[in-house]
Amino acid sequence: AQSVTQLDSQVPVFEEAPVELRCNYSSSVSVYLFWYVQYPNQGLQLLLKYLSGSTLVKGINGFEAEFNKSQTSFHLRKPSVHISDTAEYFCAVSDVDTGNQFYFGTGTSLTVIP
Amino acid sequence: DVKVTQSSRYLVKRTGEKVFLECVQDMDHENMFWYRQDPGLGLRLIYFSYDVKMKEKGDIPEGYSVSREKKERFSLILESASTNQTSMYLCASSLKHRVSQPQHFGDGTRLSIL
Numbered sequence: 618a619q620s621v622t623q624l625d626s627q628v629p630v631f632e633e634a635p636v637e638l639r640c641n642y643s644s645s646v647s648v649y650l651f652w653y654v655q656y657p658n659q660g661l662q663l664l665l666k667y668l669s670g671s672t673l674v675k676g677i678n679g680f681e682a683e684f685n686k687s688q689t690s691f692h693l694r695k696p697s698v699h700i701s702d703t704a705e706y707f708c709a710v711s712d713v714d715t716g717n718q719f720y721f722g723t724g725t726s727l728t729v730i731p
Numbered sequence: 732d733v734k735v736t737q738s739s740r741y742l743v744k745r746t747g748e749k750v751f752l753e754c755v756q757d758m759d760h761e762n763m764f765w766y767r768q769d770p771g772l773g774l775r776l777i778y779f780s781y782d783v784k785m786k787e788k789g790d791i792p793e794g795y796s797v798s799r800e801k802k803e804r805f806s807l808i809l810e811s812a813s814t815n816q817t818s819m820y821l822c823a824s825s826l827k828h829r830v831s832q833p834q835h836f837g838d839g840t841r842l843s844i845l
Contacts, residue, residue: 626771628819649831660735660836668831694789700765713832719825721766725774 619644623722631730634691638693638725640708647713650691652682655705655724665707667691678702691713703729737822737837745845752840755820761827764791764834765797765807770821779804780805781827783811812844 620643630636642648649668653661665676672684682693691708708722733827738753756763756789758816761782766774766789776789778797786797798806819841823834 623773635815644779651833653833653836658740658839660838661823661834662836663833666831666833709834713831718776718779721774 618718619648619709619712619720621708621722623706623708623725625725625727626723629728629730632700633697635696636694636698636702636727638706638708638727640691640693640722642689642691642708642710642720643647644689644712649711650682651711651719652676652680652693653706653707653709653721654678654690661707662671664693676703677686689731698727698729700729701730703727735822735835735837737840738744738821739840740838740841741841743845744765744809744812744845746772746812746814748809749797750812750842750844752809752820752822752842753805754805754807754837755803756805756822756824756835757803759797759802760837762788762825762837763799764823764825765805766821766823767791767793768821768823770840774821778787814844817844818842 646713651666655661655715667674667684675681707724709719711719739740764779765777780786780799788843794806822837825834826832
């Protein structure tokens with residue numbers, strides 16, 4: 618089974634500053650990668666996903682992520698954050714060849730400071 | 732638009748009660764999942780189901796059971812609620828054997844056991 622590590626549990630950042638949220642996964646087998654966002658008192662919404670092809674993936678709300686196979690990482694970035702980006706962010710991984718399960722990280726709480 | 736609906740947003744029950752959490756999806760997805768979400772622990776898989784009347788244990792099934800009598804409905808049952816089951820519960824669905832497709836989540840049920 619995969620394990621997904623989000624090392625930063627909380628990330629405070631000033632409005633209009635850039636941000637990077639880190640995600641590493643355990644296995645080097647072929648994977649699909651996802652980032653989800655959770656606003657307060659809501660479920661998870663898909664931000665972006667990597668399936669194959671270009672390692673730089675663009676998602677909604679100006680976010681992007683880069684897949685790095687050698688480092689088994691899928692870090693999420695945004696060049697300029699807004700107050701409305703304050704939320705919990707989850708990285709998730711699924712194995713291409715096995716089953717139906719997804720493996721989630723423990724989440725990173727992003728707080729944008731005015 | 733795709734929809735996963737959880738029957739209650741907030742629920743308060745007493746210790747020892749039998750509690751039912753209901754989830755319905757309108758996307759004709761084969762897979763359905765129940766997670767609980769706790770601060771610092773991320774999403775932990777309780778049970779999942781690949782098809783009607785099928786169920787598989789996740790990472791933390793103790794104290795829970797599930798029911799899938801119809802494809803669109805997946806119920807989580809707390810047989811005898813305890814205070815350590817106070818949590819946010821999230822239901823999700825996805826296409827079978829299509830781990831390239833993301834899971835779709837409901838808005839969650841915040842359950843308090845007194």
